[in-house]
Amino acid sequence: MTSSATEHPVSVPYQTIIGDEFENDVLKVIGQLSLDCESTDQELAEKTNLTVNSVRKALYKLYDSRIATYRRCRDTRTGHFIHYWKLLPIRSNILAFRKKALLTIEKIKQRLEYERNNAFYHCGKKECPILTFEEAIDYRFKCPVCSQSLQAVDNEKTIKFLRKKILELEAEVEDLSQKI
Ligand SMILES: [Zn+2]
Numbered sequence: 001m002t003s004s005a006t007e008h009p010v011s012v013p014y015q016t017i018i019g020d021e022f023e024n025d026v027l028k029v030i031g032q033l034s035l036d037c038e039s040t041d042q043e044l045a046e047k048t049n050l051t052v053n054s055v056r057k058a059l060y061k062l063y064d065s066r067i068a069t070y071r072r073c074r075d076t077r078t079g080h081f082i083h084y085w086k087l088l089p090i091r092s093n094i095l096a097f098r099k100k101a102l103l104t105i106e107k108i109k110q111r112l113e114y115e116r117n118n119a120f121y122h123c124g125k126k127e128c129p130i131l132t133f134e135e136a137i138d139y140r141f142k143c144p145v146c147s148q149s150l151q152a153v154d155n156e157k158t159i160k161f162l163r164k165k166i167l168e169l170e171a172e173v174e175d176l177s178q179k180i
Contacts, residue, residue, distance in 0.1 A: 004058045025050055030059040033068055035092055038084035067091050098176040112162040121150035153172055 028048040033039060041059060045052045057146035070083040095143035121136035122128065130153060131139065141150045 013054075025054050026058040026061055029055055030067065031063065033085060033087045035087045035089055038071065038086045040082055044085070045088050059083075062067070065091075067095075096158060098173055101169050101173045101176070105166055105173070108162055108166050108169070112159065115155050115159050115162065119162075120153040120155055122153045123148040123150055 025048075029044055030049060032044050032047045039047075041052050044050075045055045046061070048055065049059070059068060059070070063070065066088055068085055069088050070085045072081050072083055074080070075082050106152045119133040120130050121133065121141065122130045123146055125143070125146055125148070128143050128145045131144075131150065134151050139150070142148070143150055
């Protein structure tokens with residue numbers, strides 16, 4: 001076995017990273033390929049529970065898409081060629097960056113939802129906390145730290161900032177997608 005227990009550089013879910021570009025067999029095979037450790041089609045078949053033929057088909061698709069590459073050696077015993085497969089680093093790095101950007105977009109979207117769906121209250125002092133409407137009611141619209149009255153916070157700037165950030169990241173993902 002040429003595989004190791006080291007963490008895969010591009011972890012699942014691959015669907016999120018590469019969209020619906022590939023069918024399940026190919027995704028299973030990507031999941032078992034590594035950047036630094038080579039695998040034979042036999043090993044990949046064992047790990048994915050696919051037939052060697054399905055694995056080979058998947059591998060050549062990945063080769064065509066420049067996701068994976070191989071090194072070919074002749075087996076001195078049988079005279080047959082053995083292919084040792086691994087992921088191509090550039091593609092993998094792009095996939096990893098893209099995945100990270102997609103996760104960040106998801107987080108910012110959640111934050112944006114939170115900002116849109118809540119009203120916020122603050123006394124105006126930097127060192128005091130910003131409260132949600134529900135919290136402000138609990139404290140009877142008095143700051144729990146300094147006791148000054150709470151005022152509604154205009155979070156339009158925050159919302160604008162988050163929207164801009166999402167657009168920037170989406171442009172980055174689009175750009176990365178074209179490089180794959
Ligand atoms: Zn305060």
